[in-house]
Amino acid sequence: MLTIGQLAAYAGVTVRAVRHYHQIGLLPEPERDTSGYRKYGAPAVVQLIKIRTLADAGVPLAQVGRMLEADPATFAEAVERIDAQLRDEIDRLAASRRQVARLTAGDSLVLPPPVVAYLDRLREIGTSDRILAGERDGWILIAARWPDQVLEWMPDKMAQLDDPRVVRLYQLLSEIVDADVVDDPRVTEVVDLMVELAEQAEAAGVIDVHETGQDDDISFALLDDLADAADKRAERIRELMRERGWDGWTRTQRVKEPPG
Amino acid sequence: MLTIGQLAAYAGVTVRAVRHYHQIGLLPEPERDTSGYRKYGAPAVVQLIKIRTLADAGVPLAQVGRMLEADPATFAEAVERIDAQLRDEIDRLAASRRQVARLTAGDSLVLPPPVVAYLDRLREIGTSDRILAGERDGWILIAARWPDQVLEWMPDKMAQLDDPRVVRLYQLLSEIVDADVVDDPRVTEVVDLMVELAEQAEAAGVIDVHETGQDDDISFALLDDLADAADKRAERIRELMRERGWDGWTRTQRVKEPPG
């Protein structure tokens, strides 16, 4: 006769596990000796080994009981099911690993490589870390909303950085946030530049709208909100822009006529 | 400003998940509107997307917070750890699958192929299902205790079945259990056979002990117990065997002189 500890040792499991199997009815409660100790016979050992064999094979305990009583056909069917579940789980984890492999650097965390390249380019032209962080967050939102289109947009965005005025714009913005003074005179220059660029884009018929519909208004609002939340000078610039007839950080467009 | 539902939809998660992230402090609780509704800005969306990206990559939520604040070196280190854990988990599951693949039939459940072959052989010579079930359980115990040695023992065991007396023994035992009468006269014949075989083995110097030590006494006791538990005629046979000077079902040996 075995105590619970001996039984567990024989089958290579913990005492707690054996008690757990009792609780869920997988292993019948054995007789007790005078002092209340459980005492097990050989059949319990066999049963426990069977249980562990199935459990080690990845069978959920809830199904182990049924499987041990099943006829060969039902058994085979259950094995099939379990195997399919294991396959799925392995696939899921493998996908996770591929994801993890892409997390080597901070930037590539949530962003596709072309966007990371764009951010790197921004850094090269002297953009400050705070502006970069803001840009990164913005692109995170964009990549979440238009995961496919964003890849098409990147060549255009990248090309814009070849325009010295755009470079100047980012440098000005960097200086402004880094200086951190209340009424920075360079704000005016920024607004001039932005208006100039917007007007040129309008003339060329490219309003940075690409293929987004009205469903996306909320997304653009979020992007603008993001900029405003990042730095209060952003709000000031938007105000000045509105006075000049333009609205929106991300999707700059003509201010709609106020109704009435 | 977004409600919790809009936020969740934007990031592709459930409302419940968002609230969970609040609870565990992964996502800061936002402002409330006059009626107590949470209202979120763009930064929350970004944060939520970052969280999901790491979580989807298999990072435990408990580590996500730290990782999002970590410097690149610490981050890379953490990524390494996560990847190792994922590898382990995948290996575990793959091993499970290999196990599951071996579970096609009931017999091979816990037993290595040579033992299954032996059981098949037993069935062929006309052994009854109940005896077979007992044998199977016995071999389960043996395979659990001596997983390596059992493979060495099988050729001998298999060869024993070429002896007509052994075949006769199993057939007699089968008839006895199937008949299920109290004082089956065939029991005598069984005992005669067993004694004959034991004496022959003794003469040949092979006492079926192989390389087991005294630590294994408990295992043999279990095996004998298993037989006794399976059928009460087993006990009767053991008694008769003891009268003839032999003890033990599995490791038959001379009865030790009673002390005193």
Add this chain to the structure above:
DNA sequence: CTTGACCCTGACGCTGCGTCAACCCTGCAT
């Protein structure tokens, strides 16, 4: 007689939410 190694039951903890329950708010159609 003490000590250490077991045994007992009962209960909480872990992961990442799903799923009620019971109630309040909002916006639209009637």
Add this chain to the structure above:
DNA sequence: ATGCAGGGTTGACGCAGCGTCAGGGTCAAG
């Protein structure tokens, strides 16, 4: 004004498979 659908709020239990206390009692040996 009313009703209703479809949001939102907190609180709490449930899941798998045990690990891990807590607070006892028991056994074998020195």
